[in-house]
Every structure is written in structure tokens, then in C-alpha cells.
Amino acid sequence: MIVLTGLNHKTASVAVREKIFAGCREKKDLLPALMAINGVEEALYLSTCNRVEIIASVAEDSDALKDVKDFLAQNGGLNQSEAADRFYEYRGEEAVRHIFRVASSLDSMVMGEAQILGQVKEAYREALEKYATGVVLNRLMHCSFRTAKRVRSETGIAVNPVSVSHAAVELAKKIFGSLEGKIILLIGAGEMAELTGQQLIKRGAQSIIIANRSLAQAELLAEKFHGEAALLDTLEKKLIEADIVISSTGSTGFIVTANMLEKIHHQRKNRLLFLIDIAVPRDIEPAASELENVYLYNIDNLQDIVDENMHVRKKEAIKAEAIIDEEVVRYMNWQKELESVPTIVSLRNKAGEIVQAEMEKAAGWLGSLTKENQEKVEILVNSIVNKVLHSPVTVLKEESSEFSSRDIVAAVRRLFQLD
Numbered sequence: 553m554i555v556l557t558g559l560n561h562k563t564a565s566v567a568v569r570e571k572i573f574a575g576c577r578e579k580k581d582l583l584p585a586l587m588a589i590n591g592v593e594e595a596l597y598l599s600t601c602n603r604v605e606i607i608a609s610v611a612e613d614s615d616a617l618k619d620v621k622d623f624l625a626q627n628g629g630l631n632q633s634e635a636a637d638r639f640y641e642y643r644g645e646e647a648v649r650h651i652f653r654v655a656s657s658l659d660s661m662v663m664g665e666a667q668i669l670g671q672v673k674e675a676y677r678e679a680l681e682k683y684a685t686g687v688v689l690n691r692l693m694h695c696s697f698r699t700a701k702r703v704r705s706e707t708g709i710a711v712n713p714v715s716v717s718h719a720a721v722e723l724a725k726k727i728f729g730s731l732e733g734k735i736i737l738l739i740g741a742g743e744m745a746e747l748t749g750q751q752l753i754k755r756g757a758q759s760i761i762i763a764n765r766s767l768a769q770a771e772l773l774a775e776k777f778h779g780e781a782a783l784l785d786t787l788e789k790k791l792i793e794a795d796i797v798i799s800s801t802g803s804t805g806f807i808v809t810a811n812m813l814e815k816i817h818h819q820r821k822n823r824l825l826f827l828i829d830i831a832v833p834r835d836i837e838p839a840a841s842e843l844e845n846v847y848l849y850n851i852d853n854l855q856d857i858v859d860e861n862m863h864v865r866k867k868e869a870i871k872a873e874a875i876i877d878e879e880v881v882r883y884m885n886w887q888k889e890l891e892s893v894p895t896i897v898s899l900r901n902k903a904g905e906i907v908q909a910e911m912e913k914a915a916g917w918l919g920s921l922t923k924e925n926q927e928k929v930e931i932l933v934n935s936i937v938n939k940v941l942h943s944p945v946t947v948l949k950e951e952s953s954e955f956s957s958r959d960i961v962a963a964v965r966r967l968f969q970l971d
Contacts, residue, residue: 554692554887555617556647557624557639558598558605561661564638572604572628582627583682589623591616594689596679598654600671602661604628607651609688617641648692648883652876655696656703657710664710664865669700691886699879706875709868712861717748719857720828720849721755724796727826727847731756737794738762739787739808740801741773744830748798753777761790765801788812792819798828799835810839813846830854892948895961898970899945903937 559569576582576599586595586606591614596607606624610616625635642650653659655672676693679685685693704710712722724731734757738749741764749760760779763786764770770781782790784807791797791813801807808827827848829836834850841848911918911930918926948964965971 553610553612553644554607554647554688555610555620555641555643556605556607556650557617557621557641558603559638559640560603560605560659563640568630568634568638569602569604572624572630573599573601575629576604576624576627583679583684585627586620586623587684589616589619590614592620594686595620595684596675596689596693598672598675600668603654603659605654607647607689607692609686617643645880645884649876649880651692652696652699652879655700656872656876657700658703658869658872658876662714663862663869664714666704666710669697672696672700688887692883695879695883699876702875702879703872707868707871709865709872711868712864714858714862714865716744716830716851716854716858717751719854719861720748720798720830721751723828723847723849723854723857724752724826725755727824728795731796733758734795735793736760737790737797738773739784739797739799739835740764740831741769745798745800746773748828748830749777752796752798757796761794763787763790788816791825792816794825795823796826796828797836798830800830801835803831803835804833806837807835808840809837810843813840813843817843828854892961895964895970896945896948899941899964899968902968902970903941907933907937 559572561569564572576597582597583595586592586597586608591611592608593611594609598605598607604624606620608616608620610620621635621639621641625632625639630638650659651672655669657663657665657668660668672693676685679689721731724734728734731752734752736749736752736757736759738745738760741762753760760774760777761782762770762774762777762779763782763784764773765784767781767783770783773779774781787807791808797808799807813825822845825846827836827840827846829848829850832851836848836850838848838850840846911933918929921929944964948960
């Protein structure tokens with residue numbers, strides 16, 4: 553049986569997540585120790601900033617899930633009461649569904665984010681290296697990767713940006729077509745502006761200028777971006793050079809005015825100017841948006857885009873859940889079929905032993921035949937046996953995937969006296 557236990561951003565505060573993340577990461581032999589728990593046959597440990605989980609394949613008649621839960625709490629430095637309120641646990645189909653949702657980013661803080669799949673793959677790679685997985689979890693993880701790929705390719709869950717910085721970048725790409733060779737002017741040194749600048753540089757923007765009241769602070773940030781530092785006194789000159797302006801200061805008045813932009817219009821030679829004002833109160837005069845070839849977006853505009861995109865992602869999540877339902881059924885059917893495999897092997901082995909015994913009994917008269925005819929008789933006998941076994945084996949596989957395989961397997965073992 554597959555089981556899963558852990559905590560995430562929905563059930564535990566960041567302080568608790570940090571505690572268990574740090575506690576478990578310090579234990580270098582976590583997986584071998586986990587595998588030593590009675591009843592645990594295979595295991596995988598997933599740890600990110602938003603979740604810490606253990607997925608395991610355990611003997612059904614064991615108390616392994618409780619022991620795994622206690623193991624995780626103890627190694628993460630949580631007491632019983634801390635763990636009781638924050639840990640969730642899933643068994644069988646629900647455990648499978650949960651890991652498929654995690655890999656597909658439906659259980660992420662930001663639905664549709666791509667990072668989690670890489671983290672799941674890394675956790676699996678580590679488990680493989682420690683020989684902690686086998687046929688059950690290997691199949692489960694590969695199915696989770698296929699599910700995540702289907703969700704990303706068959707739905708729009710990851711198409712539209714759902715962070716202010718990403719929304720700004722996507723808008724810039726729509727306005728310019730390409731960000732190659734574009735110059736960014738960062739006014740102020742706010743965290744959001746810095747993050748947006750990083751995203752723009754990653755997407756191909758050529759260089760960045762940081763203008764700030766404090767030259768020392770501007771130089772610090774400019775060094776990080778390999779850019780240029782400037783004082784706010786030189787802002788007008790820097791606006792001539794810039795293609796994209798991101799403003800995030802603590803000023804109580806407008807830093808960039810419509811009059812300032814109008815004055816440098818001819819010097820800019822009619823180039824497009826994209827202004828992103830993420831300051832509150834605003835840094836850029838709203839009237840600037842009325843100027844030719846000037847596009848101005850403030851924090852509310854960007855948040856509206858983010859909210860709309862999140863709404864779209866939630867709609868796409870309905871399609872994603874349907875894909876996950878399909879894949880869960882597919883995996884559970886495989887697992888049920890797996891229970892019938894040893895019986896099918898036993899059935900074929902028994903048939904083979906009967907054929908061998910009967911051929912030995914008939915060795916006397918078979919000896920009067922040519923070698924070629926003896927081989928033909930053997931092929932004929934094996935062919936008859938295979939045809940007789942074909943229907944029972946096919947039905948055994950089909951029935952075990954739809955119904956309780958234990959009863960069917962037990963009946964076959966009894967009918968053919970395999971025990």
C-alpha cells in the first residue's frame with residue numbers, strides 16, 4: 553500500500569516548516585533510517601520551502617504509516633502536539649492523487665508554477681541513489697511526471713503570469729515584441745522593482761541603470777546586475793536612454809512627470825517607452841500615459857492582470873483535475889494487476905512442469921519419431937497449453953484491475969492448486 557504523510561504551507565506556518573526542513577536536512581542518513589522502519593518497503597523524501605513529505609510503499613498489515621509519521625516529526629524536531637495538528641496522511645488512492653497534484657503544481661502556493669516538478673524529480677533521484685525505491689514507487693514517480701507533463705501541455709494552467717514581476721515582463725514583451733537590446737532604468741531600490749529587473753534581464757534586456765537618492769545604495773544594486781549607478785538628479789538624462797522604466801521609491805510626490813517626458817520626446821527619437829510604477833503612493837504622473845508612444849502601468853493595473861490570470865488558472869485547474877483522475881485510475885489499475893502477476897507466473901510454471909512431465913512419459917514412442925517431428929510435437933503441445941491459459945490469464949488481469957484482486961487471485965490459486 554502507498555502511504556504519504558507530511559505538512560505544507562496550508563497546514564503549518566513558515567516557522568514550523570523551517571524547523572522541520574532544517575531538522576530533517578541535517579540528517580544525512582534519513583532515507584536509510586526510514587527504510588529500516590518495520591513494514592516500509594520503499595520510500596521517498598520530498599522537502600521544499602513549502603512542504604516536507606514522505607511517500608512510502610508499506611506492508612498493508614503493518615503500523616508503518618504511524619511509525620513514518622512519528623519518524624518525520626522526531627527528525628524534524630517537532631513534538632507530538634505540533635505534529636498532530638499540522639501533519640496530514642493519505643493511504644492508497646488518495647496518496648497517489650496527492651503526489652500527482654503536487655507534481656502538477658495544483659497543490660502549490662502559486663498554482664501552475666514550474667519549480668515543484670524539478671524538486672519532485674530531484675527527490676526521486678536521491679531516493680534512487682540510496683536504493684530506497686522499487687517497482688511500486690518507480691512506477692508511481694514516472695506516472696506523476698507523465699501526469700505533470702499532460703497538465704502543462706493539455707491545459708493553460710501555467711500560461712499566464714500570476715506574480716506582479718512576471719506580469720510586468722509579459723506586458724513588456726507584448727509591447728516590444730522582443731526584449732533583446734532593451735535598456736532598463738530602475739528608479740529606487742525596492743524589492744519588487746529589483747525582482748522585475750531580474751526577470752527582464754533574464755528575458756534578454758541588454759543592460760540596467762539604477763537611479764537612487766543614495767549613490768552608494770545604487771552602486772550596490774548596480775554591482776549585482778553588472779549595471780550602471782546614477783543619482784536621481786540625472787534622471788531626465790537617463791530617461792532618454794531607457795526603453796523600460798521601473799519605479800519603486802518612497803517619495804510622496806511624482807518622480808517622473810508628464811512634462812519631463814514631453815521635454816525629452818524628440819531626443820528619444822520617437823522610441824517606445826514602457827513605464828512600470830509599482831510605488832505606493834505613485835511615482836509616475838498618470839498624465840504620462842496620454843503621451844505618444846508611452847505605455848504606463850501602475851501596481852493596480854498589474855494586480856488586475858494577476859487576478860485575472862489566477863482566475864484563468866483556477867478554471868484550467870478543473871481540466872487538470874480531470875487529467876489527474878484519469879492517471880490515478882490508470883496507476884491504481886496497474887497496481888491491482890501487479891497483485892495478480894505472481895499468480896500468473898505460478899500458473900504458467902505449473903503448466904510448463906506438466907508439459908515437461910508428460911513429454912518425459914511419452915519419451916518411449918516419441919523416440920521413434922525423427923528429431924524434426926519430435927520438435928513439432930513439443931511446439932504443438934506448448935501451443936495448446938498457451939491457448940488454454942490465454943483466457944484465464946487475460947480475465948485475471950482484467951478482473952483484478954476492476955475489482956478486488958485478492959478474491960480473484962485466491963480463487964485461481966485454489967482452482968489450479970497453485971499452493
